[in-house]
Amino acid sequence: MALAAPGAASATAESSTIWHWNVAGNTLNHASTTNGMVRAAVSSITARGASFASFNELCENQYDALISGLRDAGWPADDANFARFVVTYPARSGGPCGGRDFGNAIFSRQPLGAAERITLPDDGMTEQRKMLCAPLKARPHLRFCTAHLTYVDAYRAAQLNAVLARLEAYHADGDTVVIAGDFNIQADAARLNGYYSSAVNTPNNRGNTGHYHELDDADQNNCPGYGELSVSTPDPRGPCGTGSKIDMIFVREDRIAGPYSGDTLAPPTSCAGNPDGLCSDHRALIGTVTLS
Incomplete structure (x- = not known):
């Protein structure tokens, strides 16, 4: 169910559909490009008419396969300039993805400009967490x-704060920004209070002081203020016990013009060799928003 964001209006508003998936490219899919994960992703992106798509936990060979699959499906308007990748775990013997690069990716139906690859505060792990952004050309x-x-x-707050600071710096420069990703923290966590708009004030998510809406925060039928589970199988967590x-x-409230909505998609079960055929331990997200 969609609600309008407060104070949002623009003569240049444009509707966008955002699609995101943490695909467990190494952990579950073992760097495969042929087990069904890539095919399921391409099918979902094209069927949903996505304007933008993003991936977490992606092997670089899977990224290349997605480029080919989306080109073959006729999805990008410019098939030479629609994808960007950031390495978070460089290729090395004994590393993920069979020794290939591992990271995150963004795709856009319209041509992209130069990417920014922002290193986030170190968390002491081998993988270096990063934020990947690119404007439309x-x-x-x-x-x-x-x-x-x-x-x-111990490092969650530092990384959350770094991402938010970058979003606000873009905003100060006059940019409209959409960010999609695995934040590795429950949507009602106090550490996200600086993200969520103070207009999001429900029994499931309160105490917010920020300026952003998560596109599933207005669904009155699915834990209002929190949203639907994004893991592949239900668990008893979350304020509504639904996962x-x-x-x-996330999109900043003053860049939302009119209704917005979000959902999570039933996980594909067509990936050969995975338990129950699940293609990931996460569900894909889909969001629709009119951006000013």
């Missing part, structure tokens, strides 16, 4: 970003 003040944040609790939500799509 024809609309340089419209940026799409992804990030996959740490699960190490963990750690993957999110």
Whole structure:
């Protein structure tokens, strides 16, 4: 169910559909490009008419396969300039992805400009967490970003604060930014209070002081203020006991014009060799928003 964000209006508003998935490219899919994960992702992106798509936990060979699959499906308007990748774990013997690069990716139906690859505060792990952003070539003040944040609790706040600071710096420069990613923290966590708009004030998510809406925060039928689970199978976590939500799509409230909505998609079960055929331990997210 969609609600309008407060104070949002623009003569240049444009509707966008955002698609995001943490695909467990190494952990579950073992760097495969042929087990069904890539095919399921391409099918979902094209079927949903996505404007932007992003991936976490992606092997670089899977990224290359996604480029080929989306080109073959006729999805990008410019098939030479629609994808960007950031390495978070460089290729090395004994590393993930069979020794290939591992990281995050963004895709855009419209051509992209130069990417920014922002290193987040170190969490003491081998993988270096990063934020990846790129503007549209024809609309340089419209940026799409992804990030996959740490699960190490002692460093969560530092990385969340670094991402938010970058988003606010873009905003100060006049940019409209959409960020999608695995934040590795429950949507109602106090550490996200500086993200969520104070207009998000429900029994499931309160005490917020920020300026952003997560695109699933207005669904009155699915834990209002928190949203639907984003892990592949239900668990008893979350304020409504309906499952963990750690993957999110955020947009600043003053860049939302009119209704917005978000959902998580039933996980594909078509990936050969995986338990129950699940293609990931996360669900894909889909969000629709009119951006000013």
